[in-house]
Amino acid sequence: MTSILITGASSGIGRATAEAFLAEGWTVGLVARRAERLREIAAGQGKAIPLPADVSDPGAMQAAFDQFIGEAGRLDVLFNNAGIFGPSASPDEVRVEDFDQVMAVNLRGMFIAARLAFAQMRRQSPQGGRIINNGSISAHVPRENSICYTTSKHAVTGLTRSLSLDGRAFDIACGQIDIGNAESELVADLKARQPDMQTMDVADAARSVLHMAQLPLSANVQFMTVMATRMPYIGRG
Template sequence: MKSILITGASSGIGRAAAETFLEDGWRVGAIARRADRLEELAATSENVVALPADVTDAKAMEDVFTRFSKIAGRLDVLFNNAGMFGPAGPINELTVEDFEQVLNVNVRGMFICARLAFEQMRNQTPQGGRIINNGSLSAHNPRPGSICYTTSKHAITGMTRSLSLDGRPFDIACSQIDIGNARTEMVADLTARAAREHPEEPPMPSMDVADAARSVLHMANMPPEANVQFMTVMATKMPYIGRG
């Protein structure tokens, strides 16, 4: 049975991905801070390992990776998904603490998890595995008022490229999925904010979060000699090309 660790698995894209991988017969290690939601997910399948922890806590994450690897026998894939949008607005209306909070989760947390996955994949037999980082359309083109989030997601693209290069000698592939307006709690919050600020505008185009989850599954199921380096999956009518 193939195994995957998914961070941010209690809701949104992470929860949808966990359900999709379970349907495909994977063993899923579900990581998030909200233990009650993870236990709810675990009650649906014996192939779920609920792993409540904060991705920014390096020691807790080390314990989580060790526990899951012992249960699953190996780690085939990490879906490095946990993240937050954070406060929105022009830079002079944000605090340094706002910026640090977003980078702590979106960059430091993803670094911690990628480091642990890389270590496990490098030393297991057979060697290798796959790390899939959740980027964003904001890794390419920002939304207005998103400097904290956009900066963090540009950093993830650099992380993905570096991991891809460093992983080659050890059969560790790394890829990035950039998802636009999947119907999650975060996108619901952004939609509500846009409606308050521009009530005359139509609602933001969005797509079913299950479509994003199936895209992650496709990336994870690639054979070892192939990799989807970057994938963009988004609501068809959202203003991505040419937005600014």
């Protein structure tokens, strides 16, 4: 496997993952809305392909996939990473529009990318590939005042399971990485409100994605949890 498309590639976990794969010699498609960030990452990297697009826009994502396949020849791995946290508020204080926005990126966007990747992997020769969805610790247990994000990430787990099941016939493996408190822009916003928050280097999350992607298609990490060791996840009441 030598080609990967990464959504949410302009910062945080997505950027760190892109840099890790480029260092290993992979052809890397960089999908995000901020074109200038993508060009910055791709500068001097012959195997980096900037693909500015909004993951919730089916037409833009189709164009991004078409360009990537045109240049890379095939798609071995999709890292379905793009996501936003949304408002941190009591459920009754969350606007419906804000809930919809989180669902549009975290769930609709992830489905759009997975759908396009599945179609490509099903028809390419040799057939098959791997889809890695970025879940979250919030796919298991919520933070306070995180109803939008938590709902979306629980749904991602259902998406992962369905893709894994439906992909068997086509040699398409699907797994999910649930990352806790990697030092991304999203976590930085939370840490500003909780200065004692335990975090880990975002590069550790990226190396975990690389491990999942480098497995042969005969093996699959179905679910992986990687988090700051002292994060209060295990044992919280």
